[in-house]
Amino acid sequence: MPTILGQNQYGKAENRVVKITRDGDTHHIKDLNVSVALSGDMDDVHYSGSNANVLPTDTTKNTVYAFAKEHGIESAEQFGIHLARHFVTSQEPIHRARIRIEEYAWERIATSDANSKFIGSDEVRHSFARKGQELRTTQITFDGENWEVISGLKDLTVMNSTNSEFWGYVKDKYTTLKEAYDRILCTDVSAAWRYNWTSDEERMPNWEKSYEQAKKHILQAFAETYSLSLQQTLYQMGSRVINSRSEIDEIRFSLPNNHHFLVDLEPFGLKNDNEVYFAADRPYGLIEATILRDGVEPRIPVDMTNL
Numbered sequence: 139m140p141t142i143l144g145q146n147q148y149g150k151a152e153n154r155v156v157k158i159t160r161d162g163d164t165h166h167i168k169d170l171n172v173s174v175a176l177s178g179d180m181d182d183v184h185y186s187g188s189n190a191n192v193l194p195t196d197t198t199k200n201t202v203y204a205f206a207k208e209h210g211i212e213s214a215e216q217f218g219i220h221l222a223r224h225f226v227t228s229q230e231p232i233h234r235a236r237i238r239i240e241e242y243a244w245e246r247i248a249t250s251d252a253n254s255k256f257i258g259s260d261e262v263r264h265s266f267a268r269k270g271q272e273l274r275t276t277q278i279t280f281d282g283e284n285w286e287v288i289s290g291l292k293d294l295t296v297m298n299s300t301n302s303e304f305w306g307y308v309k310d311k312y313t314t315l316k317e318a319y320d321r322i323l324c325t326d327v328s329a330a331w332r333y334n335w336t337s338d339e340e341r342m343p344n345w346e347k348s349y350e351q352a353k354k355h356i357l358q359a360f361a362e363t364y365s366l367s368l369q370q371t372l373y374q375m376g377s378r379v380i381n382s383r384s385e386i387d388e389i390r391f392s393l394p395n396n397h398h399f400l401v402d403l404e405p406f407g408l409k410n411d412n413e414v415y416f417a418a419d420r421p422y423g424l425i426e427a428t429i430l431r432d433g434v435e436p437r438i439p440v441d442m443t444n445l
């Protein structure tokens with residue numbers, strides 16, 4: 139049966155590009171998911187396999203990262219217009235470019251009073267929380283006598299665009315990771331904390347206030363810790379909560395290390411001065427630990443996924 143080729147397009151989908159603009163100590167983030175779809179004279183590649191008109195999808199990916207450096211990312215629209223114009227005007231066989239962009243919005247983390255005097259600002263200039271609500275969780279158990287309340291949050295995405303290093307680790311014959319002295323630290327915080335309120339005889343905590351305060355301490359510890367590992371940051375977040383909230387005796391974290399890899403722009407004659415990153419979604423490091431008030435028995439389940 140004779141067949142003909144109908145509508146067709148191709149390109150690299152979901153290029154996760156993060157651009158950090160460093161204005162002294164104040165950093166700005168643009169975090170985009172860019173999908174490129176090109177069409178034009180592409181009959182031959184489908185009918186005969188001739189690639190003579192095909193700009194590789196890999197090149198479209200590289201162009202996204204190179205343009206982030208060369209033109210910056212002022213807005214998703216401006217960035218998309220640059221890209222679309224480039225593909226259509228520089229490649230004869232390409233007649234149409236469709237660029238779709240999703241933008242992740244970030245806001246700065248408010249600093250603690252002590253730190254605001256130290257840094258001279260109410261916000262940490264390189265620490266961000268992704269906009270949009272985290273999920274708040276709670277689990278209540280009662281056996282007729284004793285209460286156990288474990289509350290927490292999930293998917294609170296935070297990023298430090300500096301003040302994070304990772305070096306001095308074990309190296310065996312499979313280790314290829316380069317030591318990092320200024321890296322992005324980004325994670326989706328999942329935390330669960332256990333209240334020491336167990337009986338109707340005791341005064342009940344103010345659950346709303348406690349949640350707000352625990353979240354605030356987690357965010358501030360993340361922003362204010364100069365991190366040598368995500369493990370160290372985790373411990374700081376937990377101990378800040380335990381030390382500031384007497385109603386909480388135990389807290390557990392599950393923290394994915396959302397890796398951001400510097401893109402090598404040398405092949406395009408561009409220098410990447412800690413500006414353009416590839417945000418990988420998997421695999422990710424997963425760092426998990428419980429922090430306890432001294433003398434307290436751990437009760438939060440190791441596997442927090444069902445909390």
Ligand SMILES: O=c1[nH]c(=O)c2[nH]c(=O)[nH]c2[nH]1
Nearest residue numbers: 304315366367368369395423
């Ligand atoms: O903060 C980190 N902790 C690790 O244990 C680790 N391992 C790794 O490869 N990168 C990182 N980063």
